Amino acid sequence: MKLSFRVALLALLMNSGIAYSAPEIGETANIRGLLLSAINSRDGKAEAWLVGPMAQKLKNDTKAPTYTKVKASVTTVQVIRPGCKRLRIVFSMPTHRMMTVKGTREPFSMFYELNLCQDGQPPQVSPVGLGEDK
8 A cells, every 4th residue: 555655756756747856957148147146146157058158169179969058157266346257167078988099088167167147247346345426
């Protein structure tokens, strides 16, 4: 009796659309928007599947198959001042393995860091967080 209850419960969960999986992430062609999302998020993170010309350029340059997905992940490295952060953006292709200089195949990944404020300017230019009126 217990087994059939579990089977029925599992069937109900599967048919209801409730799943035990990682949350899905959206798509974007707008890296600037993703960076600003990370600045404004509570945990300092944002991620999306990259689409559009930038994703296509990365796939072309790495000779990845056309169906390969490019993931963009942004994390906060440091808070410079309120509203301004040092961000790290990682572009990766989890399913595309590239040959390394050591002769092994590894998933493609590259990153860079930049300083950015909520107004889209670098801290040296931006009045964000300084308490000054614009």
